[in-house]
Amino acid sequence: MSVAATAATTSASSSGLHAAIGDTCGICAMPLRSRLVHSLVKLQGIMLTMLGLLLVATLWTTGVIPHQRDEEAVVKVVSDAIFRDGNGDLALRSTPMLERLRAADPPPWLLVRDGTGHILKEGPVPPLYERLAGSLDDLGQAKFGWDRRPAKDDDRGAVMKRLETAAGEVQIITTTEAKLSHWKAIGWIALSFGLLTVPSLILMTLATLIATPIVVRRALSGLDELARHASQINIDKRGSRLPVDGVPLEVEPLVSAVNEALGRLDKGYDRQGRFLADAAHELRTPIAILATRLESLPPSEEQTRLIEDVARLANLTEQLLDKERLEHQRYVMQPVDLAEICARVAADLAPIAIAGGYEISFHKDADSVMAWGDRSALERALVNLVQNAIQHGGRRGAIDIAARLPAVMEVCDEGPGICSDEREQIFEPLYRVRPQSQGAGLGLHLVREIIRMHKGDVSVTNRAPNGACFKISLPVA
Missing domain, CATH: 3.30.450 (Beta-Lactamase)
Incomplete structure (x- = not known):
């Protein structure tokens, strides 16, 4: 199972769930109040008409109408x-x-x-x-x-x-x-019927217009809370269920069915997550062995390409593990030195960057730039940004890694840059600037989610004369 297929299935399931919940909460274009008022007024008109006709028929049968004084x-x-x-x-x-x-x-x-x-x-x-x-x-x-x-x-x-x-x-x-003459009898019937039915229908309609909204609002007050809970259900917040308290009895079966569907989706997501995590763990060892063997080969252009491919495969494996860590929030927050993290990442990825045709440099504003966060998670976020620069930088120019005060990490390249209308979309899962490019489209999304878990912010701008610059801002330790 590919990462793209799994994430696409998850996204489609989530979209279908939101569509189903939205449909069940508001499927009718006409408000329920208007439908009830229309139906009640129509029913009242029919009932009053039948009552009037029954009264007239009774008077006619008993001889009251035919023998009226004329x-x-x-x-x-x-x-x-x-x-x-x-x-x-x-x-x-x-x-x-x-x-x-x-x-x-x-x-x-x-x-x-x-x-x-x-x-x-x-x-x-x-x-x-x-x-x-x-x-x-x-x-x-x-x-x-x-x-x-x-x-x-x-x-x-x-x-x-x-x-x-x-x-x-x-x-x-x-x-x-x-x-009476026939025409006068008909006129008397029409007058009597009108005086009996029309005022009663007007009064009942007014009462319906006033009472129905109040009754509907009280009876369906629990649906507002239900809609609020439904709007908060997200793939990142699993385990949520719609409340049954305060919901009208007729709606309870629907709410129960939706909750059961949410439970089944949660189990499916958990199975997929466990599978991806287990697969990533199993892949780490053979990938490491493969990288070691490639490095022992004589230097050549083919060796360089193979090393890059293995590095991307290793990075994808780590991204899958990052996704599993994000879902379970397995972070240990403590003071960390961003300058140390940047120096380590620059040293680890320098061979890959140089082999790809880049120059790589590291800068820091101070000996230590302290932030509050999880060391391994922040290191993985920075690795993803550098890997993104290596992959999309055009195989030329320099990649600059910097630790800035008060608690900022930057990764800048000299590639083609990013269009302004795509600067938000690149952080969405499975999104690619160029659809035919390599990668699963998870790296930048994981960066954003990791930084969000740290209560920080990640942004991207274009640098002069060309290139892109990613900036991670974190809480100061």
Whole structure:
């Protein structure tokens, strides 16, 4: 298994995990509050409509609506049909509306009088209203009914109106119990339905708009903490789990499934890490033996290239071990002399640098430049920077290693330099300035992670007239 393939698999798994968590936390484009309000208002509208229709159907079935009072319609039909026959008596002309009124159940009764004593009766006129008719000549209109006792069949409510008709001015008395016309019945139903449903729907909608956000916010308050924890899950911080406390009961299975997936990923990462560490440990001895044998060969251009290749292989092995140390944070922090570390690295890598066509030098601002850190880890970080300069410096010029006050290490070369838009990306794992270049793309990433563990900083700038300069700043001891 190659380092690049392993790290790529890890990175892809981490990206997939973040995508899965992000999707589960916010998969719907429409907010839950808006969805609930929309659904509740729609449900309320349907329920109120069904309730209104049920009420109207009940009133219609029981006869309340068909037998509502519509005396204006009855009086109008009668007044349009009144005329005088050849004898001068009052009579009713047969009209479609009058015939429809006569066919009603029950048919209305009516009593018509003029000022000369002519009387027209139709239907069972109650004797009470026959007696009253003559005493109402001075009234233009009146309505009669019973408030204190139930009305009998022969003395139900009635209305009297004095109108100008084709037969002259007449007095019309008729019952107030008659069926409504179809259009007026429909209008009455629509009005009753509107007065019952629309205000109720408006009030319920307002209550829903106010109450739903409050209920949703309280019910889903635990998801904010869940999202915060999910955003902190990273490949470098394994062992994290999403909290279940405060999460709605419906979301708990999802959280549990994500936690189980995180556990499986942690186990997979641990297996990969152990494999890489074991492989690196196993490779150190044969690589050292190979380097020793190459150095004993007669000097030649082929020997120089082989020594460089073995040095890169040894450096890659150490990078794998550095990665394993970083994950387990196996560092011993103490005061260290950066000048001593720089001198040792310069001496160790001088043969490789000189064989690669470089001049190598070492400078220090003082006899000792003290910092706080782990000696071996800082030495490995500096080795990675020098190896990077040897590999990408163009096989010409000088490589300068320096220990600066207060607690700084620098590695500068005279190569092509680094573009400004790539100065942050080169510290990312597996990133290469030139994709076809040698190396696994781990060296600079490990440098940054080691320095971060030391609470320090690493940066890169271009030097004049050409080349790159890496600077490591550490806490002063």
